Amino acid sequence: MKPGLIPFIIFLLLIFSCSEDKTHSLSEDKEKLTVLISSIEKQGNVLMEEMDLLADFYDSLVLNKENILQKITKDKYQFSGVYSNNTPDSDSLLSSVIILTTTPDFNKARDEVRYTNGLDSAFADLYYKYDLITQLYSNSASQISRVFPAYDVANILDPDLDVTAFNFFYEADLEHNPSKGSKWILDPYVDPAGKGWILSLVHPIYDQDFLSAVVGLDITIDNFIQEFLEDLNGDYLIVTGKGDIVGGNATAIEALSMPPLKNHVYRETIQSDNFRISDFNLFSSKSKEVRAMAKAFLLENQDNFEFIEEGFLTNAMCMRFSLIDWYAIKINFDN
Template sequence: MKYAYFTLVGLVLLFSNGCRDEATAVYTTEFAELDSIIGMMESDLKPLEGQIQELASQTEYLFDHQDRYAAMASRDEYKISDAGVIYRESADKSESSVHVSSISQNREEVFHQIYFTEALDSAFRTVYADTPLVAQVYFNTRLQLCRIYPSLDALQVFDTDADLTSFNFYYMADEVRNPEKKSKWVEDIYVDPAGRGWILSLIHPVYHQGQLEGVMGFDITINDIIQRFLKKSDKKLLIIDGSGNIVAGTNDAIEMLNLPPLRNHTYIQTINSDNFRKEDYNLFKSKSKEVRKMVAKFLLEKDNVYKMEDDFSSQKYTVYCRQMNLLNWYILEVKR
């Protein structure tokens, strides 16, 4: 009887270990595929940190040699609109656009800043040409100067009295939120005032004589992330941030989780403050109890596999989750 008992226990252990090994093998395959996508994303995104640091250093050099570079500027190109906005009037698409908000106080100082930062144009063109993932390059300053490339109709795109320093792509680089004074990813995506849709930004502060003078920025559209990384796979994929907001996703993954369809905001929208995803796109606020449980398991309990049953269709899914290293984002795969 004793031998029969140990034999039975041995068979149970053997069976359970076999099941665990089989499950691990399945999960390992799924995780390897998600890790591959993360690897591709980060191999494209990580080098941008070095590029923006170099560009910020070049800008600090311009601040150290302001008069020399201001003397080289095409001063006749800069005008003042009836609403008090300083802008650049040029038909040359190889040049950056300029917008200075009507709330800018010291016009003499800001014109001087416009003149010596004109030297950034060649560096902007190089970054844009050499880095397909970067949709636009810009430099925003405490004096309300925005210099941006590629060129656009600044008077039509930007609000007349916008305060650049009130937006996350500026204040996230300040000394309080970025005491290391290094490059920083703005992980809370927002709607681009230049009409390029939802945006992920990489920013870097520019200091002169101990003062934050401005913030250099690279913009990457979420649409490009979807096309470049998610749609190359036939998998049902979703990217969420550390708060449970959807960053990007394939339509089928979104539909399987009973979420509203994502729209790519390409219309020009004036930004009065930070613009984030609607509450409908936060998984913690999903109408589905199963989706809320799933995201809690992933983000709060740090699980990486969740088996769920659709609240409405009774279909069963398995969702796999991997966290990125560069950003506090998570990539999910939904499988039937």
């Protein structure tokens, strides 16, 4: 063998080895993202099935409301003004109930509270069955809000609200949900009952052709991160189709030139008073390359992005959820 061929052969072997390692790494990342998405969607499907059953029960209450009202001999809830007067620590099986000042008929609303009191036990069963669930609730066109578990409703909730104006109500209507089934509200929002940034699963309740109420459950972003991301080996993000970060590892979020995190923890940041989820959007990153990555993943349907200018970042792998408009992203750093 000619001496000049030896360096060339070594060079080819190095290139082949690096290419093989990179292919193997991308394959591993893809497998990890598949497992992550599968675990989230599996839990999501379970909760949708539970919500369908809960809505069926609610439908039965509406259908039999006259019979239920005739059998009631004593009110389960007493009210101080518009608020039920039970406190969060008075009975762990009661909800907080409020008949908002926007109700068109207070006496009719009181009857609705009475014939839907059976929801309390159904709410409690689901709440204690799934750690992921933060609260369950119903909001009606009669401006009644029932939330389990009970909370300090008089000091937290504005009595003059119109619940039908919130996305957790109108996202379930016929225009936004023609199937009339369970529906995830994909964009996180601030809970008016004081639970912070949440994700919601809702289901409409119809009285004949009239949308009489919406029943739902909430998952806080905090609980979501704990359940699916906190113990993962690696740096991951879950983002909406708009680029908002639903959850992620602190190192990944900071590396993508997002705003500073409170105590370097995303979970603590989302609980702070000045948190705005729009600030944590990939398209708002200070890094031109991160914005290019967002475009590649969310607008151009690419699944891999190579960083060139960000010295400590190597590449990122992306995979779209199959059921909802979310994306899981794995961020890789230089070793």
